[in-house]
Amino acid sequence: MKKLNKPNELRNFLILWGSQTISSFGTAMTNFALIIWAYKQQGTVSSITWLSFFSYLPSILFCFVAGTIADGWNKKKIMLISDFIAALGSLTIFLLYSIDGLKIWHLYIINFILSFMNAFQNPASYVAISLITPKEHYVRVSGMQAFSNSLVTILTPAIATAVLSFGGLETILIIDLTTFAIAFSVLLIFIKIPGIPVCHDKEKESFLSKCSEGLRFLRQNTPIWRIILFFSFIILLASMAGNTIMPAMILARTNNDQIALGMVSSSIGVGALIGSILVTLAKPAKSRTRVIFTSCAFSFLLCETLWAVGQNVAVWMLAAFAGNLPLPFLSANLTAIMRSKVPIEMQGRVFSARDTLQYFTIPIGFFLGGFLADNIFEPFMQNNGYVQQALSVLVGTGKGSGMAVIFLITGTIGFLVSILNVKNSIYKSLDS
Structure with missing residues (x-):
C-alpha cells in the first residue's frame, strides 16, 4: 500500500493557514490599537464595550442566512469578498485618521459592517477547510488553527504596543493592509477550493x-x-x-x-x-x-x-x-x-x-x-x-x-x- 505523504495532503491547507494567520495578526494589531485609541478619546469602559458589541451582534443576527448563502455560493469568492471589504474598513480608518477626522462612531459603523461580512466569511471558511483537508487530519488541522490563534494572542499586545510607541496608529494600519494584501493574493492565486455537487431538488426549495x-x-x-x-x-x-x-x-x-x-x-x-x-x-x-x-x-x-x-x-x-x-x-x-x-x-x-x-x-x-x-x-x-x-x-x-x-x-x-x-x-x- 502506498504511504501517504502528509505535507502534500495538507499543502493547500498549509498555504491558506499560513497566509490567513499573517492577516489575522495584522487585524489583531489594529483591533488592539483601536481599543487603546477609543479609551483615550472617552476614558470610559462603555466605549470599548460598544466596539465589542458592534463587532459581535451582526454575526449572530445574520448567521442563518449567511450559512445558507455560503453553502450555495462559491466559497473562495465569499472569502475574497469578505477579506476585501475588511481591507476597505482598515483603509477607511487610515484615511480618516490621517486627516484627523476619525470619530469613535465611525468605528461602530465599520465594526458593524465587518461583523456582517464575518457572518458569511466564517461558514465559508469552515466548509473550505473541510473541502481541502482529508478527514483523517481534521483534529490535527483544528489544532494547528488553535496554535496560530494562540500565537497571535500572545504576540499582538507586545508588538502592537511597540509599533504604536514608535510609529503610531498609521503604522499599525499600514501593517494590517500589507498583511491583507499577502493573504488576499495567496487565496486568489494559489488556493483551489473544490466545488460541491448541487442536488437539483434542493435548488427548488425556498430560501427560507x-x-x-x-x-x-x-x-x-x-x-x-x-x-x-x-x-x-x-x-x-x-x-x-x-x-x-x-x-x-x-x-x-x-x-x-x-x-x-x-x-x-x-x-x-x-x-x-x-x-x-x-x-x-x-x-x-x-x-x-x-x-x-x-x-x-x-x-x-x-x-x-x-x-x-x-x-x-x-x-x-x-x-x-x-x-x-x-x-x-x-x-x-x-x-x-x-x-x-x-x-x-x-x-x-x-x-x-x-x-x-x-x-x-x-x-x-x-x-x-x-x-x-x-x-x-x-x-x-x-x-x-x-x-x-x-x-x-x-x-x-x-x-x-x-x-x-x-x-x-x-x-x-x-x-x-x-x-x-x-x-x-x-x-x-x-x-x-
Missing part, C-alpha cells in the same frame, strides 16, 4: 426552507443537538466570569497593576499555545467526546476556581496557563466531530446554526457578570456576616472578593456538569 435546514439537521441528530446546547450553557458560564470580570478582579486586587493583568493575560495565550501544539502532535483520540468533556471539566477546575481562591499573581498565572491548556483538545475534537458528521453540502448552514445557538449566550453572560459583580456579590462581601466570613476563608476579603465568589460558583458548576457528561451514553455515536 434552506435557511432553517441547518437547525432541522441539528434537531434530528440528538447527540449533536445535546452537545451544542451543553456548550451554550458552558459559554454562558465562561462569559459571566472569565471573559467579563477577570481583568476587573485582578486590577481590583492588585491596586490597578496593569503589568499583573498583562502577565495573567499572556499566560492564557501560552497555555492555549502549548495545548494546541500537543493536540496537533497527538494521535486522534478513540473517544472524542470523553476528551471534550474531560478537557472542559479540568479547564473550569484549574482556571476559574484557582482564579477565585488565588490571591497573588503567581497563582493567577498558573490558573490561566493550566486552565487554557486543555481548551485546544476540546475545540479540535469538537470541530472534528462536526466536520465528520455533517454532510459537506450542509456544513455552512449547520455550522451557522450551531454558532447562533452556542454564542447567543455570550451577551447574556456579559450582562449577568457585570450586574452580579457590581450590584450583588461585591456589596455582599463587604458585609461581615457568617456567610461572608466562611467564603472569605476561600476567596479572601476586600475589593474583588465578590468577583472571586462568582468565579468560585461558575468554576464549580462548570466542572460538575462537564464531568457528569464524560460517560453519558447518548454521545457514544459521535465517537464512531
Whole structure:
C-alpha cells in the first residue's frame, strides 16, 4: 500500500493557514490599537464595550442566512469578498485618521459592517477547510488553527504596543493592509477550493426552507443537538466570569497593576499555545467526546476556581496557563466531530446554526457578570456576616472578593456538569 505523504495532503491547507494567520495578526494589531485609541478619546469602559458589541451582534443576527448563502455560493469568492471589504474598513480608518477626522462612531459603523461580512466569511471558511483537508487530519488541522490563534494572542499586545510607541496608529494600519494584501493574493492565486455537487431538488426549495435546514439537521441528530446546547450553557458560564470580570478582579486586587493583568493575560495565550501544539502532535483520540468533556471539566477546575481562591499573581498565572491548556483538545475534537458528521453540502448552514445557538449566550453572560459583580456579590462581601466570613476563608476579603465568589460558583458548576457528561451514553455515536 502506498504511504501517504502528509505535507502534500495538507499543502493547500498549509498555504491558506499560513497566509490567513499573517492577516489575522495584522487585524489583531489594529483591533488592539483601536481599543487603546477609543479609551483615550472617552476614558470610559462603555466605549470599548460598544466596539465589542458592534463587532459581535451582526454575526449572530445574520448567521442563518449567511450559512445558507455560503453553502450555495462559491466559497473562495465569499472569502475574497469578505477579506476585501475588511481591507476597505482598515483603509477607511487610515484615511480618516490621517486627516484627523476619525470619530469613535465611525468605528461602530465599520465594526458593524465587518461583523456582517464575518457572518458569511466564517461558514465559508469552515466548509473550505473541510473541502481541502482529508478527514483523517481534521483534529490535527483544528489544532494547528488553535496554535496560530494562540500565537497571535500572545504576540499582538507586545508588538502592537511597540509599533504604536514608535510609529503610531498609521503604522499599525499600514501593517494590517500589507498583511491583507499577502493573504488576499495567496487565496486568489494559489488556493483551489473544490466545488460541491448541487442536488437539483434542493435548488427548488425556498430560501427560507434552506435557511432553517441547518437547525432541522441539528434537531434530528440528538447527540449533536445535546452537545451544542451543553456548550451554550458552558459559554454562558465562561462569559459571566472569565471573559467579563477577570481583568476587573485582578486590577481590583492588585491596586490597578496593569503589568499583573498583562502577565495573567499572556499566560492564557501560552497555555492555549502549548495545548494546541500537543493536540496537533497527538494521535486522534478513540473517544472524542470523553476528551471534550474531560478537557472542559479540568479547564473550569484549574482556571476559574484557582482564579477565585488565588490571591497573588503567581497563582493567577498558573490558573490561566493550566486552565487554557486543555481548551485546544476540546475545540479540535469538537470541530472534528462536526466536520465528520455533517454532510459537506450542509456544513455552512449547520455550522451557522450551531454558532447562533452556542454564542447567543455570550451577551447574556456579559450582562449577568457585570450586574452580579457590581450590584450583588461585591456589596455582599463587604458585609461581615457568617456567610461572608466562611467564603472569605476561600476567596479572601476586600475589593474583588465578590468577583472571586462568582468565579468560585461558575468554576464549580462548570466542572460538575462537564464531568457528569464524560460517560453519558447518548454521545457514544459521535465517537464512531
